[in-house]
Amino acid sequence: MAGTLQFDLVSPERRLASVQASEVQIPGADGDLTAMEGHAPTITTLRPGILKALSPEGAKAYVVTGGFAEINANGVSVLAERAVPLDEVTPALLDQLIADATEAASVSVDKDAAAKAMADLLAMRSAAGH
Amino acid sequence: MPSLKTLKNKIASIKNTRKITKAMQMVSAAKLRRAQEAAEAARPYAERMNAVMGGLAASVGKSASAPRLLAGTGSDRVHLLVVMTSERGLCGGFNSNIVRLARTKINALLAEGKTVKILTVGKKGREQLRRDYANLLVGHIDMTEVKRVGYTNAQSIARDVLARFEAGECDVVTIFYSRFQSVIAQVPTEQQIIPAKYEGGAATALYEYEPSEEAILADLLPRGVATQFFTALLENGASEQGSRMTAMDNATRNAGEMITKYTTIYNRSRQAAITKELIEIIAGAEAL
Numbered sequence: 001m002a003g004t005l006q007f008d009l010v011s012p013e014r015r016l017a018s019v020q021a022s023e024v025q026i027p028g029a030d031g032d033l034t035a036m037e038g039h040a041p042t043i044t045t046l047r048p049g050i051l052k053a054l055s056p057e058g059a060k061a062y063v064v065t066g067g068f069a070e071i072n073a074n075g076v077s078v079l080a081e082r083a084v085p086l087d088e089v090t091p092a093l094l095d096q097l098i099a100d101a102t103e104a105a106s107v108s109v110d111k112d113a114a115a116k117a118m119a120d121l122l123a124m125r126s127a128a129g130h
Numbered sequence: 131m132p133s134l135k136t137l138k139n140k141i142a143s144i145k146n147t148r149k150i151t152k153a154m155q156m157v158s159a160a161k162l163r164r165a166q167e168a169a170e171a172a173r174p175y176a177e178r179m180n181a182v183m184g185g186l187a188a189s190v191g192k193s194a195s196a197p198r199l200l201a202g203t204g205s206d207r208v209h210l211l212v213v214m215t216s217e218r219g220l221c222g223g224f225n226s227n228i229v230r231l232a233r234t235k236i237n238a239l240l241a242e243g244k245t246v247k248i249l250t251v252g253k254k255g256r257e258q259l260r261r262d263y264a265n266l267l268v269g270h271i272d273m274t275e276v277k278r279v280g281y282t283n284a285q286s287i288a289r290d291v292l293a294r295f296e297a298g299e300c301d302v303v304t305i306f307y308s309r310f311q312s313v314i315a316q317v318p319t320e321q322q323i324i325p326a327k328y329e330g331g332a333a334t335a336l337y338e339y340e341p342s343e344e345a346i347l348a349d350l351l352p353r354g355v356a357t358q359f360f361t362a363l364l365e366n367g368a369s370e371q372g373s374r375m376t377a378m379d380n381a382t383r384n385a386g387e388m389i390t391k392y393t394t395i396y397n398r399s400r401q402a403a404i405t406k407e408l409i410e411i412i413a414g415a416e417a418l
């Protein structure tokens with residue numbers, strides 16, 4: 001049986017979770033990764049997506065946008081610019097995020113990055129089931 | 131000697147003032163608690179952020195390819211000072227202390243022949259700085275409508291500042307705010323945020339970076355700036371309420387003292403008037 005690791009999820013405004021988890025699925029900028037006990041120390045940036053933490057009490061999912069995750073011997077800390085528990089996510093919130101991204105894309109010089117962010121958001125919306 | 135009527139009116143008016151200052155003190159006490167909670171809730175994020183940035187900055191910062199936000203533009207000719215103050219007055223020396231610190235810095239920079247630009251956040255600081263440095267003010271961010279400071283407020287300030295930096299309008303960015311130490315002590319603080327200075331940070335060579343260290347740093351630096359603004363906003367919020375609480379406590383006590391003083395004078399002059407009338411009556415009776 002695999003051990004557990006400390007999982008912290010913080011946004012600038014509050015700490016959303018600080019629990020023991022058996023595995024944490026992170027939407028990394030270069031692709032998803034799953035952190036379990038003994039994972040190599042890693043720092044990765046996040047893309048907009050769904051972060052899942054599996055713990056003995058059950059799975060919890062959060063919608064995150066931007067930020068980074070740090071995996072080390074003590075556990076995983078995810079610093080997300082925005083993080084919302086999946087069951088509190090409403091279509092209105094997702095629309096808001098997409099509207100923000102569209103606005104950001106219209107002024108951004110880096111069209112590729114903006115397009116990628118949009119694609120990530122749309123993928124996230126379908127994954128969130130709205 | 132003021133008449134009894136004026137004294138009575140004066141006492142009544144001071145009593146009303148005391149009621150108001152007392153109420154303001156209690157409101158700030160409640161707001162202070164909320165502000166402190168918000169500041170505490172934001173602390174883990176800022177701490178982790180600074181730790182990771184410190185590590186990244188230590189390993190990438192020295193290389194030639196380091197982002198400009200970290201390494202600077204190579205000159206320090208144009209300084210942008212972001213002075214963060216409150217939107218409302220009646221909070222003791224809170225705004226003046228921040229402005230005084232900024233003023234010292236502005237004068238020092240001007241004496242060195244640097245160009246100074248001032249961006250104000252909060253109405254009170256703008257009013258004070260406009261008197262002496264009206265031509266240096268380049269912008270103002272209005273927080274009047276903001277009921278509860280959120281990360282989005284910090285982001286919009288950061289966007290404004292970063293846009294100016296990217297456009298080459300400034301080389302060094304320093305923020306001025308008040309750090310909350312306790313209800314009676316708020317320390318005006320200046321902090322340089324561009325080029326970023328991160329303390330400590332070692333032993334990060336152990337990490338694997340995805341994508342690369344440079345890419346992560348480039349992504350995180352703007353967020354770091356926003357985080358610092360957010361911390362400053364929250365500290366400022368707590369300081370403002372703490373400062374107002376102390377100021378209003380003093381005002382309430384002062385009003386109390388004045389009421390005692392004027393009541394004594396009132397009673398004494400009332401007594402004197404009665405005595406005088408009695409003497410007049412007795413003297414009148416004796417004259418008959």
